[in-house]
Amino acid sequence: MARYGKEHKLATRQRIIETAGRRFKRSGIDGSGVATLMGDAGLTNGAFYAHFESKEDLVATAVSDQLREQREQLAAVAPGRAGLEQIVRAYLSPEHRDNPEEGCPSAALLDEIGRCGEPTRQVYTDSVLAIMDDFAARLAPEDPASARTTVLSVYALMVGTLQLSRALTDRGLADELLEQGIRNALALLD
Amino acid sequence: MARYGKEHKLATRQRIIETAGRRFKRSGIDGSGVATLMGDAGLTNGAFYAHFESKEDLVATAVSDQLREQREQLAAVAPGRAGLEQIVRAYLSPEHRDNPEEGCPSAALLDEIGRCGEPTRQVYTDSVLAIMDDFAARLAPEDPASARTTVLSVYALMVGTLQLSRALTDRGLADELLEQGIRNALALLD
DNA sequence: CCCTTTGTATTATGACCGTACGACCATAAG
DNA sequence: CTTATGGTCGTACGGTCATAATACAAAGGG
Numbered sequence: 001m002a003r004y005g006k007e008h009k010l011a012t013r014q015r016i017i018e019t020a021g022r023r024f025k026r027s028g029i030d031g032s033g034v035a036t037l038m039g040d041a042g043l044t045n046g047a048f049y050a051h052f053e054s055k056e057d058l059v060a061t062a063v064s065d066q067l068r069e070q071r072e073q074l075a076a077v078a079p080g081r082a083g084l085e086q087i088v089r090a091y092l093s094p095e096h097r098d099n100p101e102e103g104c105p106s107a108a109l110l111d112e113i114g115r116c117g118e119p120t121r122q123v124y125t126d127s128v129l130a131i132m133d134d135f136a137a138r139l140a141p142e143d144p145a146s147a148r149t150t151v152l153s154v155y156a157l158m159v160g161t162l163q164l165s166r167a168l169t170d171r172g173l174a175d176e177l178l179e180q181g182i183r184n185a186l187a188l189l190d
Numbered sequence: 191m192a193r194y195g196k197e198h199k200l201a202t203r204q205r206i207i208e209t210a211g212r213r214f215k216r217s218g219i220d221g222s223g224v225a226t227l228m229g230d231a232g233l234t235n236g237a238f239y240a241h242f243e244s245k246e247d248l249v250a251t252a253v254s255d256q257l258r259e260q261r262e263q264l265a266a267v268a269p270g271r272a273g274l275e276q277i278v279r280a281y282l283s284p285e286h287r288d289n290p291e292e293g294c295p296s297a298a299l300l301d302e303i304g305r306c307g308e309p310t311r312q313v314y315t316d317s318v319l320a321i322m323d324d325f326a327a328r329l330a331p332e333d334p335a336s337a338r339t340t341v342l343s344v345y346a347l348m349v350g351t352l353q354l355s356r357a358l359t360d361r362g363l364a365d366e367l368l369e370q371g372i373r374n375a376l377a378l379l380d
Numbered sequence: 381c382c383c384t385t386t387g388t389a390t391t392a393t394g395a396c397c398g399t400a401c402g403a404c405c406a407t408a409a410g
Numbered sequence: 411c412t413t414a415t416g417g418t419c420g421t422a423c424g425g426t427c428a429t430a431a432t433a434c435a436a437a438g439g440g
Contacts, residue, residue, distance in 0.1 A: 009416070028305055030220035033398060047417055049400065106354075111301050114356035115218055125359045152363075153351065153370040160350025161343065164296075166304035169315045173342075180343040184378050223426060237389050239428065
């Protein structure tokens, strides 16, 4: 009685997680209802609770998945310090600013994540630190531990810059801010 | 027929704006309902629409008021560049991190503001730029215009750092991040 | 000093959306 | 063709924004 083939449910679950990640980044966590989230995955709200215990459960899972995906994308960039500069320039680009649903979950959701419960914040912390350790290894392969705080601070600069650039109505100023952010991030990495 | 004395309604309105500002910073914009916002001001939801056209109207007004208040507080700090260092240290302090409802509206709400309608973002832009111009005048009294982008970028660093420090569950790391943020902010201001 | 006038706030109501759950159905595996 | 799995649909109950009808309080006129 191997009923359905294990993959079906897992694949559906993964589809929900991925579409939810995009929806959260577009509309915010509080701004995304379960019915909408399920609709994005081509399902109806009733099926939700067969996959997740609660909305908070999905939030934590989606945040983790988004950061895992971001980490994988970052790992594919040219290795070492050269790659870091590429990463900074892509992160602080008008394209990234104008497409939040395809971009960094921290930039889209960080203050809402800060108001989430401890389990969600714990998942966020672990996932971000994994990315930071990758960055630190690029920056200082001989002593990544001490570089952790440095890259964390540069990450904070990039997140804040992108958020601010998204909030400003003056597009020209928002562009200038991105460019200044690139210069400052690169300066802090030296 | 001067019935009530003009001040009464204006005072009530101002009380709503101020308590709403605190509530938004604590619970988020989407996370704060009209009934709760009015309850914070000692009123019931029905009275809301005698003071504001809509919730969005209050959001824009409260954001503006919060930034105006922040600007006034910052103006009271020791003048010139010396004051800037004080500001950075107070902003990136554990006290500020642990009391979002009394702190910077950008740190508490920036990504949600980025998802607001254009009128709200316009009000935000104007209010933030007023603060930035004050900062620029402190940093480079002889040429404040060119310093605007610099201080805007440092502001982004401070906002992102505080948000990240709030989201991390590792308190020790969050403290280290604040200290690194201070060092980096001061370095960028040189 | 009462009583009307007028502005403010409360309570009640509207239609809709939020999370969560349970009953039912369809389909795929054996 | 049975079975249980993954899904839809319907439902409960509370919260959302917003409006309307109602109660109340304050100031001025008689």
